[in-house]
Each structure stands twice: as C-alpha cells, then as structure tokens.
C-alpha cells in the first residue's frame with residue numbers, strides 16, 4: 685500500500701518509523717512518503733493559510749498549495765488515490781472504515797488545521813478522487829496530524845502479514861468477528877500480585893467455562909461503558 689501524508693508539520697510523522705508500522709515500511713508492505721505542504725508555496729513566507737471569508741476566528745488553509753500538492757502526488761504514481769481528510773466535521777472513524785481503507789491501493793492524508801481547508805479543495809478532490817472526511821470523535825485537536833497517525837496505525841495493522849497472529853485481529857474490541865462487544869479483561873502471570881488473584885476460572889483449563897466467563901465480562905463492560913453498541917440508550 686502506498687501512503688502519502690501532506691502536512692505543514694511533517695515532523696509529527698517520525699514515529700511511523702517505529703514499531704509495527706515501521707516494520708511494515710521496512711518489509712515493503714507499506715511505501716510511506718511525508719510531504720511538507722510549504723513545498724508548494726511560492727511566496728517568501730511560505731504562506732499556507734489566510735483569514736476566513738465571512739469573518740470569524742481562526743484561519744483557513746489556502747487552496748493553491750493544496751491544489752499543487754495533490755496534482756504533484758497524482759503525477760508521481762498511476763495508483764488511484766483515496767484522499768483522507770481528518771476533520772472534527774467528518775464521519776466518525778470506525779473499525780469498518782479501517783477495513784475499507786485497508787483495501788485501497790493508495791491513501792493520501794491531507795492534514796489541515798482544525799478550522800479546515802478551503803472547501804473548494806475538497807469539492808475539487810471529490811470530482812477526481814475518492815474522498816473520506818473522518819473524525820476521531822467529539823473533541824477538537826489542533827490539526828489533522830495526530831488523527832492521521834491514528835488512522836494510519838488502524839489501517840496498516842490490517843494489511844496482510846503485518847500482524848504476526850491474524851487471530852488477534854478477530855478477538856479484539858470492535859473487530860467485526862466479535863459482535864461489537866468491548867474486549868474482556870486480560871491477565872497474565874503471576875497468579876497473585878499484591879494480594880490480587882487472577883480469576884479462578886482462567887486457571888481451570890475448562891475452555892467452555894472460560895469462553896462463557898469472557899463473554900459475560902465483555903457484555904458487562906459493554907453495557908456499562910458503551911450501551912450504544914448494544915442498541916441501548918446512553919444513561
């Protein structure tokens with residue numbers, strides 16, 4: 685999979701060289717390029733934003749550098765581009781969306797500041813590419829960089845061969861193979877730590893009983909923390 689990231693803060697993406705995503709890059713599963721949007725500015729101060737038409741607080745990202753950046757990325761490879769635009773005004777990002785994005789050949793992350801990119805850039809992109817505007821949740825980040833890191837990690841770990849044991853993708857919270865329950869609590873050795881014992885049933889060797897206990901704990905947690913996943917109202 686080809687990944688391009690366009691940002692005025694390319695240093696935010698240094699950690700992608702670490703851990704699982706870093707290994708996927710080293711193995712050639714992921715081809716990542718991070719681009720500084722200021723590459724496509726032409727004034728002395730490399731200006732990327734300006735005041736909003738209609739007034740109001742904050743700044744809006746100018747369309748010209750974005751237009752040139754996306755033209756340059758399109759020209760650099762024949763792979764079809766899916767543009768991912770992180771914005772608090774986007775569709776809530778879900779595991780289902782991560783699977784959809786993991787099936788694409790090329791993702792281009794367009795990181796704007798939270799007041800956003802001039803809407804004409806998005807409209808222009810929609811006529812030429814697939815565009816996905818995503819939000820991580822109902823809170824505000826300063827820009828799309830941290831959100832892009834989260835989406836990239838969620839997508840890359842789904843690519844074939846990235847996770848050693850693919851069964852772990854099935855068991856975890858929010859995977860589609862787990863009827864949308866939160867994950868049950870996990871324990872490892874030692875059997876007693878600071879007077880706290882591991883639940884007896886997990887040491888029993890009775891796999892049917894263990895599965896039943898885990899299902900009950902998962903249901904309990906989900907009812908308590910995410911009743912919306914069970915189709916119930918928040919209380």
Ligand code: 6GU
Nearest residue numbers: 770771820821823825831
């Ligand atoms: Cl995707 N971007 C920004 N700027 N803020 C957010 C967000 C995204 N998701 C939640 N807050």
